[in-house]
Every structure is written in structure tokens, then in C-alpha cells.
Amino acid sequence: VLPSRYEASPNSTITLDGCDSYDPDPGDEITYAWDLDWDGNFGEPGEPTECDAEFTVGDVGTFYFPCLKVTDSFGEYDIECTTVGVPANATPVCDADGPYVAECEGSTTSIVVNGEMSEDLDEGDTITFEWSNIDCLGAYFDDPTSATPLLTVDSTGPCSLVCTVSLTVTDNHNASSDPCDATVMIEDTTAPLITSLNADDLVQAINVPVNFSVEFSDDCGAPHMATWDFGDGTPPVVTDPATSPTSAGHAYAAQGIYSATVTIEDSCRN
Structure with a gap:
């Protein structure tokens, strides 16, 4: 039997x-x-x-x-x-996961992509990975043959960068999947951080300019705009573009106590 x-x-x-x-x-x-x-x-x-x-x-x-x-x-x-x-070899199936969303980190932004959901239905078969960049500006992988490589993208461009990477997996019989793509999004949603705001003289005579200066930091979103409100009802003064540190002067026409404020806005409207 x-x-x-x-x-x-x-x-x-x-x-x-x-x-x-x-x-x-x-x-x-x-x-x-x-x-x-x-x-x-x-x-x-x-x-x-x-x-x-x-x-x-x-x-x-x-x-x-x-x-x-x-x-x-x-x-x-x-x-x-x-x-x-010995059954005919099944073609492996790739899965590039995504979409991937990362906050802008500066001139370059890094994010881990993950192809671990790719599979081969043949018992005992192993697969290898090959990542490629389709249209991500200046992008590169630390190891394009890894299942989970670190992707680094040039993020000096628009406030919301959308691009595509691709993955192909190959089994140990040299059968390759169709390429599968994943969307990568780099966003700037972080507002600039004001680190110091100073005036050269907190007590000043009428019609004598007071010089104000501000320092700020922001990893992304250049150029920036500074909007000064001197607290006396006069129209705001805009410095555009503004780089840190930036300054503005104002002479007060009447005696009083005034509260001057400055708003720093990046090109992404943060």
C-alpha cells in the first residue's frame, strides 16, 4: 500500500x-x-x-x-x-506597504520602509529584496537589499513632498515578482520656534527708534516671514524673507507702555 x-x-x-x-x-x-x-x-x-x-x-x-x-x-x-x-515554482508576491508619512527633519529626511509583508507561497522558499527610487528627489537607501531599509530623501523642496519608491522580490529559483510601489510623503507641520526676543532699550524717548531683534529656529519651511506688531496701533511691519536673527526698528509717537510682538511664519504657513 x-x-x-x-x-x-x-x-x-x-x-x-x-x-x-x-x-x-x-x-x-x-x-x-x-x-x-x-x-x-x-x-x-x-x-x-x-x-x-x-x-x-x-x-x-x-x-x-x-x-x-x-x-x-x-x-x-x-x-x-x-x-x-515537485510543484512548479510560484512567483513571489511583493508588498511595499505604505503610504509612508514623515515630518520634515531639515535638508534631508529619513524614514524606514518595510517590505516584510512580501511572501512566497512555496514552502521553504526564501526571498531577497531590491528597493529602487522612482521619483523621490535625491533619495537613497542605506541598504536596498534589506527588507526594511532606511530611505533618505532630499526635503529642501516643497512643503508637502510626495514621491514613489518601488520594491521587487526574488525567490531562490530566480523568479521575481512584479514591482510594487509605495507612496512617500514628507510634510512640514511644525511651526518655527522663537528662542529669543529683545529690545535695545526698554525705556526710550518719544520719536526715538527702538531696535527689536528676534532669533528663531526651524528645521524646514524656509524662507520665513517676520510680522512685527509694535502695540501702538500702527500697521504691522513685515520682514520677508526673514532669517534668524532678524530685526526691526520703531519710534513711538506718544508716551505709554507698549507690548511689541513678533510672529514668525514659514513658507508652509506654520
Whole structure:
């Protein structure tokens, strides 16, 4: 008795099992002889004479037809064959995940992309990864053959940068997936940070200019604009573009206590 079919992984060894064979005559013993090269000759040198047999298969898409002959003590025998198949290789499937969204970090921004959801449906197969940049300005991967490489993008451009990267996976039989793409978005949603605001003289005579200065930091969003409100009802003064530090002067026309404020806005309207 043999199973009608076996499926094996490429270049692996499986066990053919004929140990359920029997003789219906009570007490009658049976012997085993295998024909593993299906040439019609059983029990040739190197072919097992036990109820099971180790059988090594080749690459994908190959089929084999080994047979087992069981014989009783009276010379009666039965032969049964089976099919051993190495299924055709399945093409791996890639998954580049995404979309990926990162906050702008400065002139360059880095983000980890992840292809670990890619898979190969063939048991025991392994896959390799190849990432490529489609249209991300100045972008590069620290290791394009990693499942989870670090992507670094030139983020000196628009406030919201949208671009695309691509992934292809290949199995150990050199079958490659169709490329799969992922969207990468670099955004600037962080407002500039004012680090200091000073006036050269907090007590000043009427119609004598007071000089104000401000320092600020912002990783992205250049150029910046400074809007000064001197607190006396006069129209605001705009410095555009403004780089840190930036300054403005104002003379007050009437005696009083005034509160001057400055707003720093980046090109992304933060």
C-alpha cells in the first residue's frame, strides 16, 4: 500500500512509506523491494528492501514514479506505484506597504520602509529584496537589499513632498515578482520656534527708534516671514524673507507702555 501522490520541496529528500502493506493470509510474511528509478527492476543495488525508502527529488516542475513490490512466502506479489511531484515554482508576491508619512527633519529626511509583508507561497522558499527610487528627489537607501531599509530623501523642496519608491522580490529559483510601489510623503507641520526676543532699550524717548531683534529656529519651511506688531496701533511691519536673527526698528509717537510682538511664519504657513 502506497499513498497515491507525494509533493516535495525542490532538491529535498522525502520518505516513501509502504509500511501499511500486508498479507491477508494469517502468519504469512512479506518482503519489500523498491524500484526508485522506475526501470521495472526491483531491489537493485542501492534500492531499499525495507517498507520505507528515502527518495531525493530535483528542482521544480519534475515528477517521479517510484514503485514498491511486496512478495509473500509463496512467491505471490503485488506492485503499487506512486507519483512524486515537485510543484512548479510560484512567483513571489511583493508588498511595499505604505503610504509612508514623515515630518520634515531639515535638508534631508529619513524614514524606514518595510517590505516584510512580501511572501512566497512555496514552502521553504526564501526571498531577497531590491528597493529602487522612482521619483523621490535625491533619495537613497542605506541598504536596498534589506527588507526594511532606511530611505533618505532630499526635503529642501516643497512643503508637502510626495514621491514613489518601488520594491521587487526574488525567490531562490530566480523568479521575481512584479514591482510594487509605495507612496512617500514628507510634510512640514511644525511651526518655527522663537528662542529669543529683545529690545535695545526698554525705556526710550518719544520719536526715538527702538531696535527689536528676534532669533528663531526651524528645521524646514524656509524662507520665513517676520510680522512685527509694535502695540501702538500702527500697521504691522513685515520682514520677508526673514532669517534668524532678524530685526526691526520703531519710534513711538506718544508716551505709554507698549507690548511689541513678533510672529514668525514659514513658507508652509506654520
